[in-house]
Amino acid sequence: MHTPKRKDLFMALKTSQEYLESVKKLSPKVYVGGKWVSSLLDHPITRSMVMANAAIYDLAQQEPFQNVMVATSHLTGNPINRNVNVCRSNHDLDMRQEMALLTSQTVGTCNYRCVGCDALNGLASTTWEMDRTLGTKYNERFNRWLAGIQEKDLAVSGAITDAKGDRKKRPSQQDEPDVYIHITEKRSDGIVVRGAKVSQSGAIGAHETLVLPGGALKEGEEDFAVAFAVPNGSPGLTYICQYNAYSAEREMAQDESELGNPVFGQRETSTMVFDNVFIPWDRVFLCGETKYCGKLITRFAKTHRMNCGGACKVGFADLVIGATVMAAECSGVEKIPHIQDKLIEMVRLSETSHACAIAAAAKGREEPQGSGVFMPDDLFGNVAKLNIAHGFWEIMKLAGDIGGGLLVTMPRIKDLDHPEVGPLLKKLFQSAAPAGKRFKVAKFLQHWTAGLHGPGTWHGAGAPQSQRVMISYLTDFESKKKMAKKLMRMEED
Ligand SMILES: Cc1cc2nc3c(=O)[nH]c(=O)nc-3n(C[C@H](O)[C@H](O)[C@H](O)COP(=O)(O)OP(=O)(O)OC[C@H]3O[C@@H](n4cnc5c(N)ncnc54)[C@H](O)[C@@H]3O)c2cc1C
Secondary structure (H helix, E strand, C coil): CCCCCHHHHHHHCCCHHHHHHHHHCCCCEEEECCEEECCCCCCHHHHHHHHHHHHHHHHCCCHHHHHHHEEECCCCCCEEEHHHCCCCCHHHHHHHHHHHHHHHHHHCCCCCCHHHHHHHHHHHHHHHHHHHHHCCCHHHHHHHHHHHHHHHCCCEEEECCECCCCCCCCHHHCCCHHHCCEEEEECCCEEEEEEEEEEEECHHHCCEEEECCCCCCCCCCHHHCEEEEEECCCCCEEEEECCCHHHHHHHHCCCHHHCCCCCCCCCCEEEEEEEEEEEEHHHEEEECCHHHHHHHHHHHHHHHHHHHHHHHHHHHHHHHHHHHHHHHHHHCCCCCHHHHHHHHHHHHHHHHHHHHHHHHHHCCEECCCCCCCEECCHHHHHHHHHHHHHHHHHHHHHHHHHHCCHHHHCCCHHHHHCCCHHHHHHHHHCCCCCHHHHHHHHHHHHHHHCCCHHHHHHHCCCCHHHHHHHHHHHCCHHHHHHHHHHHHCCCCC
16 A cells, blocks of 8 residues: 655645634534524534534644554545545555545544445445446546545535425425435536435535445436535535534533533434535436436445444444443443443443444455446445444443432532532542532533434444345345255255
């Protein structure tokens, strides 16, 4: 592998400071809990999202992490951030999943460039196939766009999930057509799109968003078959941010130090509303080719399931396990056998999922042949995600068990500084550790076990039923029956 020189790297890769400067120039129309936000860096909620992106830009500048965070562009040969790389080998796939692990361990929230990275890998493979089979020019167009993104080291988020309306109905049968992104006009210079994408991780602080169809489509659904790149804050685009108890807590906090994940917060998403947004042709990578939507989404999904399922959530689990050990130490139970058993069970659950991601990368292959694009193994990618969807709840249950009721009954951390109740709390909550340390650990675990991460892990990269469907499709049950019959010395039916 080409190992980029340090000097080159600093020229090719954005620093966190450069990213923060670039965010100041963005002017998306963002709405958070009843208010329009004029500056992403000045609002406590949007700022946490931007700071997480900045920290991940920083990782690529640090020598020990460059093997994971820096790749070589197949388009230019230059060193690039792995978040905008197309996987060209099993090694690339392995480093991609390692990046998901590392970024989660570093920020304890999303790598907000993750979905975009997997979306661009799905597009690299599918546009190549479309050009070869249909004679289109999508791949050329996509590569031109990608080379620009790589050169400027831009943050790209990925928009796949439509609002979807009534799940019994196809996109074209919905009473409200805007529940799916669709084309309303084709012009000589581009297309106009309407609709919404929901649960969009970090789209507010991304320079661009890659929009893909949310699922396989049929003939007659051409208006919904569209993939494109849209710059942040394009006219007609509105971002309505998620808002919940943790958002309110962050808004009300005197300072970040009293929060569960002080700087980087929870996973911040928004609903992106497209109100007749114009997309020039050079940013359109699929337009009407319904037959290729299933392939595109399947390629995106298995890549995302390897990364989001088998690695990102394992990084979260590492943080939860680390804090749980600290909680046990604080209360003096760390050597007790059932506590040790539970800690080992947490490690077993998370490392098994990581093993699936490593296997998905190792057994990945070029898809389609000749494209040069490597995709993870389908079965291991899906198993990785399904495994952690269940394992993560279990890990959080065990963290809650060891952490005790304090995780949800604790007073405010700031109460320790109160002139009247502070001394009382310090006296009553001292244990094998001072009350301040105990509260800090408990607050961190509260953020995970009583926060948003359970449903987030369950649904991110697709609800588990979609992985079950894929696993059932990918598994050759007949060949397994055959093996068993052979050992039983049972005649074939
Ligand atoms: C924290 C977080 C971050 C996310 N980030 C992104 C992002 O950056 N980009 C992005 O595009 N998406 C993102 N998502 C969205 C995520 O991919 C979806 O939540 C997931 O695919 C499930 O879709 P849904 O939320 O619409 O659930 P639903 O579709 O409402 O599913 C709810 C239940 O209904 C079932 N169901 C739904 N439809 C059917 C059907 N037709 N047949 C049978 N059963 C059905 C499901 O299996 C599930 O049990 C994120 C989600 C979370 C929680």
